[in-house]
Amino acid sequence: MEKRTLLTAFRDYLDSMNSADVADFLDGFDWDLQLRQLDPETIPVVRQLQSITAGPGDSLLEMLSQQAHGLHWGRTYGSADFGEHFLRNYGWMELFGSRGHFASGDMAGGFLLLGPDIDYPDHHHIAEEIYVPLTDGSLWSRDRSAFAIRMAGEVIHHPSGINHAMKTTDRPLVALYLWRGGPLAEKPKFEGTHHE
Template identity: 50%
Template sequence: MATNFDGLLQALRSFIEATGSVAPVGEFLGDIDWEMPPRSLKPHGVACSRLLDRAVELAPAGCRPLAELLARNRGELHWGQTYTAADFGQRFLDNYGWVEMFGTRGHYANDKVAGGFLVLGPDVEYPDHHHLAEEIYIPLTGGTAWRMGDAPFGLRDAGEVIHHASNVNHAMRTGSEPLLALYLWRGGPLAAKSTVSGTASGGKG
């Protein structure tokens, strides 16, 4: 029997809908059928889930309820990692993970759009990478630098909408605090591994 995450899914939906006037969030919303059947996924933890308590402390008022709900449910969720220690090193792996709330492998089945949460620990660089799917990120914590294409890294605030078009390189670099971000994917294989064109930095250690 599937664990019931309806409350978390509804909170995720409400948060996304609150930003629906910001392009292209409304277009993504138009593609999401929220009547999604649940899947039975066994809980699977990742080391970076320990950072959710700090992410809740860092999240501004408008983002904190969603961050709190995610942290409260972390132990029952099926977390994943696209990469291994052989790709980027053990420190990166210990500070990286995601959970797909809905999509082709998420807690709720959706073949058209995927959505969930990404966690990155402090002093970590997620290197330049790209994928066929179009992507939106909405950070729930600030203090992370983001880069797209040939542009330099720039800090983005919590609640900002960050849009990556299909097959455009992008990267993230955290500072002294972790990143918690909401993500949406559409228009490509929803479980595809990104093509990495940069070199990861696991920071100190």
């Protein structure tokens, strides 16, 4: 029941944004999703949720923090990819999708979590993507542009195949994500390093 409540809060948060980009992305999506039985799986970065103070109206972030240790968290990379520091401070939880708590072959959605002082290098993938940070102050780059600070509630859209990168400073990042139009479990592709 808790996971269904989190799914409802996820949907309600997106509906409350009144964003044309988000509405277009979700157009026709059926939220009547079948629950998939996944064992809880925690990873080191989940501890960062304890250091985030949810403000008034941050019910989705608060609910995620409360349920975090009962959810199935994952990582796409190993220590050989970006080192142990990155691995301890990176992870995601797919709420719905091809491997999430709720089954969907049409779209994936969930949460990205990055600890402080993390550089998620330039990468791209076939799937079109929307991110909505739930915390303030992370740095984002699209199409190798200069990094810009993004605040909670901003909609960040990455079309299919476009390079994008993220950085955190002294604060962790929690961001909601949506994927569609490509393999929902595709590993991103990296080409060189990011230049500001």
